[in-house]
Structure formats: C-alpha cells, structure tokens
Amino acid sequence: xxxxxxxxxxxxxxxALAAVxxxxxxxxxxxxxxxxxFGKIPRPEITSVTRLQSKILSxxxxxxxxxxxxxxxxxxxxxxxxxxxxxxxxxxxxxKSKPAGKKIxxxxxxxxxxxxxxVAAELDFKNQNIKPLKGGLSVKNLAAIxxxxxxxxxxxxxxxxxxxxxxxxxxxxxxxxxxxxxxxKPVFIEIxxxxxxxxxxxxxxxxxxLPVSVMLNNKGQVFRVLYRFINLADSKTxxxxxxxxxKLTTSNLSVFGTLVRPQEGDxxxxxxxxxxxxxxxxxxxxxDDQSGPYIQPVYILRGFARAGTExxxxxxxxxxxxxxxxx
Amino acid sequence: xxINKIRKFVIxxxxxxxxxxIILFFWPVxxxxxxxxxxxxxxxxxxxxxxxxxxxxxxxxxxISSGRHKIMIIKKGFKTREDDVLVRKNETTEITFRLYxxxxxxxxxxxxxxxxxxxxxxxxxxxxxxxHNTSNYRIxxxxxxxxxxxxIILYARLNKASQLESFKKQLKExxxxxxxxxxxxxVEPDNLNIIWRPRDPNSI
Numbered sequence: 201x202x203x204x205x206x207x208x209x210x211x212x213x214x215x216a217l218a219a220v221x222x223x224x225x226x227x228x229x230x231x232x233x234x235x236x237x238f239g240k241i242p243r244p245e246i247t248s249v250t251r252l253q254s255k256i257l258s259x260x261x262x263x264x265x266x267x268x269x270x271x272x273x274x275x276x277x278x279x280x281x282x283x284x285x286x287x288x289x290x291x292x293x294x295x296k297s298k299p300a301g302k303k304i305x306x307x308x309x310x311x312x313x314x315x316x317x318x319v320a321a322e323l324d325f326k327n328q329n330i331k332p333l334k335g336g337l338s339v340k341n342l343a344a345i346x347x348x349x350x351x352x353x354x355x356x357x358x359x360x361x362x363x364x365x366x367x368x369x370x371x372x373x374x375x376x377x378x379x380x381x382x383x384x385k386p387v388f389i390e391i392x393x394x395x396x397x398x399x400x401x402x403x404x405x406x407x408x409x410l411p412v413s414v415m416l417n418n419k420g421q422v423f424r425v426l427y428r429f430i431n432l433a434d435s436k437t438x439x440x441x442x443x444x445x446x447k448l449t450t451s452n453l454s455v456f457g458t459l460v461r462p463q464e465g466d467x468x469x470x471x472x473x474x475x476x477x478x479x480x481x482x483x484x485x486x487x488d489d490q491s492g493p494y495i496q497p498v499y500i501l502r503g504f505a506r507a508g509t510e511x512x513x514x515x516x517x518x519x520x521x522x523x524x525x526x527x
Numbered sequence: 528x529x530i531n532k533i534r535k536f537v538i539x540x541x542x543x544x545x546x547x548x549i550i551l552f553f554w555p556v557x558x559x560x561x562x563x564x565x566x567x568x569x570x571x572x573x574x575x576x577x578x579x580x581x582x583x584x585x586x587x588x589x590x591i592s593s594g595r596h597k598i599m600i601i602k603k604g605f606k607t608r609e610d611d612v613l614v615r616k617n618e619t620t621e622i623t624f625r626l627y628x629x630x631x632x633x634x635x636x637x638x639x640x641x642x643x644x645x646x647x648x649x650x651x652x653x654x655x656x657x658x659h660n661t662s663n664y665r666i667x668x669x670x671x672x673x674x675x676x677x678x679i680i681l682y683a684r685l686n687k688a689s690q691l692e693s694f695k696k697q698l699k700e701x702x703x704x705x706x707x708x709x710x711x712x713x714v715e716p717d718n719l720n721i722i723w724r725p726r727d728p729n730s731i
Contacts, residue, residue: 394634
C-alpha cells in the first residue's frame with residue numbers, strides 16, 4: 201500500500217468512525233427525548249377496595265431493575281365499539297342473525313353464543329358444540345392454534361404473547377366450568393395471552409384480568425374466546441419522564457398508590473383487615489383503566505400484607521409518569 | 528528522663544497500640560460462636576447459596592459461624608435475590624424470603640392468586656382437625672416467619688450412625704402416612720405450605 205492509499209484508508213476509517221458515533225449519539229438521544237405532546241395527563245382511574253392511607257406502609261425494595269427515564273404514553277383513539285363493528289366480527293364467527301340487547305349484544309345460533317359488550321369493547325364467544333376431551337396436550341401447538349383462530353376471526357394478535365407456562369385446565373360440571381390441577385374427567389385447556397406494549401405487559405383495573413384467553417380441547421377445537429379490544433392512535437404517542445421509583449416515599453405511596461390486590465370478590469382476604477404492608481418489588485407495566493383517554497405506564501408494586509397472624513400478597517399500581525405531568 | 532528511656536517508652540507504646548489493634552481487628556473472629564439458620568422461601572424448592580454453599584429451601588443450616596452471611600436465592604423465572612443475614616451466637620435465626628417473578632404479567636399474577644386461594648381454603652378445611660397426633664407423626668398449624676404453615680413432625684429415631692438407613696426409611700413412610708391423612712380430609716397437600724421436621728423426606 202503506498203502513502204496516498206494509506207492516507208485514503210485512514211480518512212475513510214475516521215469518517216466511518218465519526219458516522220457510527222453520530223448515529224449512536226442520535227439513537228441514545230432519541231430514546232430519552234421527551235415529547236409531552238398531551239400536556240398534563242389524568243391519573244389512572246381505578247377503584248380500590250381500600251385506601252392505603254389507613255395502612256402502615258414500608259418500602260424495602262429488593263429489586264435492582266433499571267427503569268427507563270422516559271416512557272411512551274399511548275392515546276386511545278376511541279373507547280367502546282359500534283353495533284356495526286360488532287356485527288362484522290360476529291359474522292366472522294358465523295353469526296349473522298339479529299342480536300338481542302343494547303349495550304351488550306347477544307347472538308345465539310346453533311349452540312354458538314357471542315356476547316359483545318359495546319361499552320367495554322369485549323367479546324365472549326362460546327361454541328357449545330365443542331366438547332372437552334381426555335388425553336395428552338401439546339400446549340405450544342394449542343397456543344399456536346389459538347392464535348391462528350383469533351387471526352381467522354379478524355381479531356388483532358399484534359403484541360399478544362401466549363403464556364404457555366401458566367395455562368389452566370377446566371372440567372365441565374353440569375353447566376359450570378371448574379379449574380382443576382389433576383383432572384379426572386375430560387378437560388378444556390385455557391391459553392392465556394398477555395399483551396405487550398413497548399416490551400411491557402398491559403394490565404387492567406384487576407391485575408388478574410387478561411386481554412385475551414382461548415379455551416380449547418386437545419384436538420385444537422376452540423370452545424371459548426374472551427377478547428378485549430384495544431384501539432390505539434398509532435401515530436400519536438407521547439414520551440413522558442418517569443418517576444424515580446427508587447426514591448418513592450411512603451407518604452406519596454399512600455396518596456397516589458392504588459391497592460388492586462386483594463380485590464373485592466377474590467374471596468381470599470378482606471382488605472379492610474390489613475394493618476401493614478411491606479413492598480419489596482417494583483416493575484414497569486402499562487395500565488388500561490378502560491375509561492381515560494390514555495394508556496399510561498405504571499409501576500406494579502408487589503409485597504405482602506399482615507393482618508394479625510395472616511399474610512397475604514399485595515399488588516399496588518403507582519403512576520410511572522413523573523408527578524409534574526399528571527393532573 | 529534520658530533519650531534512651533524516652534525511645535524505649537515510645538517503642539513499648541507503639542508495640543502496645545499495634546497489639547491492641549490486632550486484637551481489635553480479630554475480636555469478632557476470636558469471640559465468634561456458632562448458631563443456626565432456618566431459611567424458608569415462598570415459593571419453596573428454591574436454590575439458596577450461603578457463603579458459596581448451595582442448599583434447597585426450606586433448609587436449616589446448623590453450626591454456622593455467628594455474624595453476617597451473604598445469602599443468594601435463585602429460581603428460574605424469578606428475580607434473583609441477595610441479602611445479608613445476621614446469625615447470633617447460640618441462637619436459631621429463622622427467616623422467610625419471598626421471590627417475585629421476573630416477568631410481571633396478568634397471567635402470572637392470576638396464577639399466584641389461585642395458589643394463594645387454594646392454600647387458604649386448604650388451611651380452612653384442615654384447621655378443624657388440627658393438631659393431629661399419631662405414634663408416627665404430628666400435624667399442627669403454625670405461623671412460621673409470619674406465614675400460615677402446616678408443620679409435620681415425624682417421630683423417626685436416629686441415635687447412632689448405624690440407624691441412618693432405617694431412619695431415612697421411617698421418615699419416608701411416616702411422611703406418606705401424614706400426607707395421606709391430609710388428602711383424606713379433602714385437602715390437596717401441594718396447595719399447603721408444609722414445613723417438615725426434622726426435614727423434608729423428599730430431599731433425602
């Protein structure tokens with residue numbers, strides 16, 4: 201290599217290095233760039249069974265998770281569904297008759313039932329022609345079949361991830377379905393789906409509510425589908441600074457935190473009996489309160505509560521958007 | 528005072544200070560006794576590393592030097608937890624660690640809730656029959672580190688080394704008897720937080 205070639209090579213190398221550095225800088229900048237385009241946003245609206253102010257709270261986080269300094273806030277393009285939209289989806293399930301009801305439309309045809317809640321934008325489909333079966337189950341295959349079924353019915357599967365580790369088995373007793381861990385009768389398997397937004401899970405007011413679940417027998421015949429719709433205005437997302445959860449104080453927690461477990465109807469524990477709560481873990485997630493105009497990031501705080509000699513698991517939602525950007 | 532005497536005095540003083548410093552430095556080691564530590568975890572069956580030695584929870588570690596010990600709790604799918612535990616001389620320190628799933632999802636939280644519900648209904652069904660005594664075992668309800676637990680005490684005997692094999696056999700037999708009794712009461716043992724004493728026969 202002569203001197204001029206060496207020089208050219210060095211210049212080329214320097215230019216490439218500079219380009220990579222600039223790209224890395226721009227990328228890092230764009231991932232932390234704040235875009236508070238919605239201005240101050242309302243806090244999540246969740247009804248809690250009990251107020252945290254009445255409890256003795258302590259924070260002893262064991263989690264070392266790194267939380268991003270900013271997080272995306274999604275605008276919901278619309279809440280609820282129209283009759284026409286519901287009818288279109290019902291047709292995909294083979295239901296074309298006139299539905300009964302106003303806010304909840306019900307189709308019933310040939311042992312197929314579809315309840316469509318127009319306000320909450322949720323559907324519950326049952327095909328009573330499908331029977332539970334005995335025999336081995338290939339959970340991964342069934343999860344793939346469930347997802348394919350959703351797609352065939354025109355239901356979006358974007359961001360949906362089947363949880364094949366936490367499936368449930370159901371036995372049919374009379375007209376009711378009962379969960380079982382050691383089945384003695386034919387069963388349906390329920391595949392639960394989590395919805396990810398920007399790699400974080402989406403939660404509802406009750407943290408055990410799923411966005412989608414599909415129940416099927418071991419031949420892959422779908423018996424039931426529960427589906428919650430989400431309508432995001434894709435083009436309009438804000439990027440908001442997050443609260444530093446590691447600096448959370450018990451006084452802020454007691455005012456702005458919402459206890460969501462135990463829940464009313466959990467039949468596990470009366471939340472009013474709880475005297476003290478210790479929080480040991482935090483994680484970032486998204487919350488759809490199914491009423492407000494935004495889907496916003498929240499911290500899922502996990503810990504345990506004491507009430508006399510009893511101990512119970514506790515989950516609290518705490519807004520992740522920095523305090524100055526909340527109404 | 529002559530210069531020599533002063534020099535001698537300074538050397539002796541420095542010597543005493545050095546000896547004192549050494550004694551103070553090694554004081555915790557010189558006075559260290561031994562204690563025991565009982566480690567429970569929620570969930571159970573978790574790998575516990577104490578001072579680079581591995582155990583499975585729940586576990587009791589006897590004759591461990593008093594003082595602070597580093598504990599690491601590891602289970603696949605859960606956040607790894609590290610803590611310091613203080614073991615006191617001639618005392619048994621009992622501690623319960625709760626593990627949290629690494630990925631927080633509605634499906635995961637729902638399963639946690641169902642496990643808790645099953646545990647609670649199991650305790651409620653059994654509570655009317657406890658304590659239960661036989662010549663081979665005793666089953667009782669106890670709060671262990673603040674957690675409602677069913678403690679199964681197995682009356683297997685081990686007085687000398689030659690009895691070890693029969694001791695292990697007894698533990699297994701008695702544990703099966705105890706679990707059968709729980710099942711007969713309509714409670715699934717898997718849904719209970721069971722503490723074995725002297726130890727979990729399945730870990731032998």
